[in-house]
Amino acid sequence: MRDVHVSAVTDAVKKLCMEANYELEPDMLRAFDRALTTERSAAGRQVLQILKDNAQMAKTRRMPYCQDTGVVVCFVELGQDVHVAGGGLADAIDEGVRQGYREGYLRASIVRSPFDRVNTGDNTPAVVHLDLGPGADLKIMVMAKGGGCENRSKYKMLTPAEGIEGVRSWILECIKTAGPDACPPLIAGVGVGGTFEKAAILSKRALFRELGAPNPDPALDALEREVLERANRLGIGPQGYGGDTTAFGVHILTYPCHITSLPVAVTIECHAHRHKEVTL
Amino acid sequence: MITAAADGIKEVSAPLSDADIEKLDAGDRVRITGVVYTARDAAHGRLMQLIEAGQPLPIDVRGQIIYYTGPSPARPGEIVGSIGPTTGGRMDTYTPALLALGLKATIGKGARSQPVRDAMRTHKAVYFGAIGGAGAVLSRFVKTLEIVAYEDLGTEAIRRLEVEGFPAIVVDDCRGRDLYEEGIKAYAR
Ligand code: SF4
Numbered sequence: 001m002r003d004v005h006v007s008a009v010t011d012a013v014k015k016l017c018m019e020a021n022y023e024l025e026p027d028m029l030r031a032f033d034r035a036l037t038t039e040r041s042a043a044g045r046q047v048l049q050i051l052k053d054n055a056q057m058a059k060t061r062r063m064p065y066c067q068d069t070g071v072v073v074c075f076v077e078l079g080q081d082v083h084v085a086g087g088g089l090a091d092a093i094d095e096g097v098r099q100g101y102r103e104g105y106l107r108a109s110i111v112r113s114p115f116d117r118v119n120t121g122d123n124t125p126a127v128v129h130l131d132l133g134p135g136a137d138l139k140i141m142v143m144a145k146g147g148g149c150e151n152r153s154k155y156k157m158l159t160p161a162e163g164i165e166g167v168r169s170w171i172l173e174c175i176k177t178a179g180p181d182a183c184p185p186l187i188a189g190v191g192v193g194g195t196f197e198k199a200a201i202l203s204k205r206a207l208f209r210e211l212g213a214p215n216p217d218p219a220l221d222a223l224e225r226e227v228l229e230r231a232n233r234l235g236i237g238p239q240g241y242g243g244d245t246t247a248f249g250v251h252i253l254t255y256p257c258h259i260t261s262l263p264v265a266v267t268i269e270c271h272a273h274r275h276k277e278v279t280l
Numbered sequence: 281m282i283t284a285a286a287d288g289i290k291e292v293s294a295p296l297s298d299a300d301i302e303k304l305d306a307g308d309r310v311r312i313t314g315v316v317y318t319a320r321d322a323a324h325g326r327l328m329q330l331i332e333a334g335q336p337l338p339i340d341v342r343g344q345i346i347y348y349t350g351p352s353p354a355r356p357g358e359i360v361g362s363i364g365p366t367t368g369g370r371m372d373t374y375t376p377a378l379l380a381l382g383l384k385a386t387i388g389k390g391a392r393s394q395p396v397r398d399a400m401r402t403h404k405a406v407y408f409g410a411i412g413g414a415g416a417v418l419s420r421f422v423k424t425l426e427i428v429a430y431e432d433l434g435t436e437a438i439r440r441l442e443v444e445g446f447p448a449i450v451v452d453d454c455r456g457r458d459l460y461e462e463g464i465k466a467y468a469r
Pocket of ligand 1: 066067068069145146147148149181182183270271272364365366412413414
């Protein structure tokens with residue numbers, strides 16, 4: 001058993017929340033650069049250039065890339081030989097969110113109830129997904145997930161007969177209906193298989209893969225490339241002003257499923273793709 | 281007031297008249313200078329209650345521009361944090377009533393409903409798109425900020441901004457043209 005004190009978890013989450021909001025990952029910056037060379041629309045290129053400038057300004061001024069600093073979605077991989085000491089893990093994560101958002105001048109965007117809609121004031125609580133595994137590491141992955149794009153995420157239960165064709169057209173449909181509302185260029189995180197909730201969680205988890213890195217499964221890689229190419233022929237373009245850069249990536253994760261089912265969840269992510277991770 | 285600058289970009293300042301609105305076409309790039317009010321979901325809910333009760337609003341919307349945004353907090357010494365647009369479509373249920381009261385323009389991102397587009401034709405108004413997610417860059421165009429109503433709503437309070445050269449594009453004009461539809465037509469392959 002290895003002890004990890006909750007204060008280390010809180011400190012880590014605090015830092016990850018702040019850094020994720022101030023600094024896009026290098027894969028996103030490369031995606032902007034690549035799209036600037038391929039985008040035919042002048043308005044689209046202008047948007048991409050401003051977004052690149054925005055990333056630079058956010059980083060140097062330590063201000064959030066987007067004013068919607070998101071709901072904190074936190075994937076935790078807890079090695080079973082780790083003992084979290086000194087308090088509760090979930091509380092420690094929320095304390096990290098609280099400190100990160102308050103001290104980092106990040107926006108509080110969470111309401112305590114979907115009905116009375118009173119803001120909690122510190123962006124807590126986070127949405128936490130916990131995986132147990134072997135080993136003595138504690139890995140924390142944080143995503144600041146924007147609301148505008150999240151609102152365009154969708155789920156569909158296909159029939160096994162609809163197969164890969166059905167999955168392909170459903171992902172495309174999701175990108176198309178997300179349209180300009182979700183701040184394109186988009187990234188589609190896709191979860192196929194499992195159950196209703198498993199597919200949805202996979203669709204979030206899939207977004208943590210490096211943009212542009214191939215899917216380790218060659219069949220899925222081919223599917224991702226095809227959907228991406230078709231998405232970029234929809235004409236929506238950066239911010240929906242028309243153009244060739246509607247999506248930066250399609251990331252698919254799969255899981256075994258029941259003989260009757262073909263669940264497909266699509267998380268729509270915007271260009272404000274903010275995530276960081278650390279292993280304690 | 282609307283004037284055309286030498287670089288082809290239209291300069292927009294509230295208050296705006298019907299004649300001003302008619303000078304704007306979908307796809308026009310604009311720079312907005314002067315007063316802009318912020319309001320998003322929660323503030324619109326409250327404004328709507330007042331409208332339905334026949335009571336006066338905390339801001340006079342006639343000829344004005346509403347920016348759909350909820351800024352992030354300002355660091356000490358700064359005017360504002362990040363301040364990019366939020367999705368305009370979520371305000372669709374409230375917008376026709378505000379346009380009927382004389383609101384002339386809204387700024388957001390994403391598509392508007394057909395009833396809102398119809399109301400923009402009827403009441404002579406436009407919808408501007410600002411770049412969603414460019415909140416850090418857009419903050420540089422905000423020169424003053426003052427909360428004028430609903431301070432308890434935090435980021436969703438109504439703020440009076442003075443902006444200078446705030447960049448936007450006409451998404452929906454008062455003749456029913458829509459930049460998103462035209463963009464897709466031009467670039468779909
Ligand atoms: S969809 Fe993304 S980029 Fe657009 S406003 Fe929301 S968080 Fe920001």
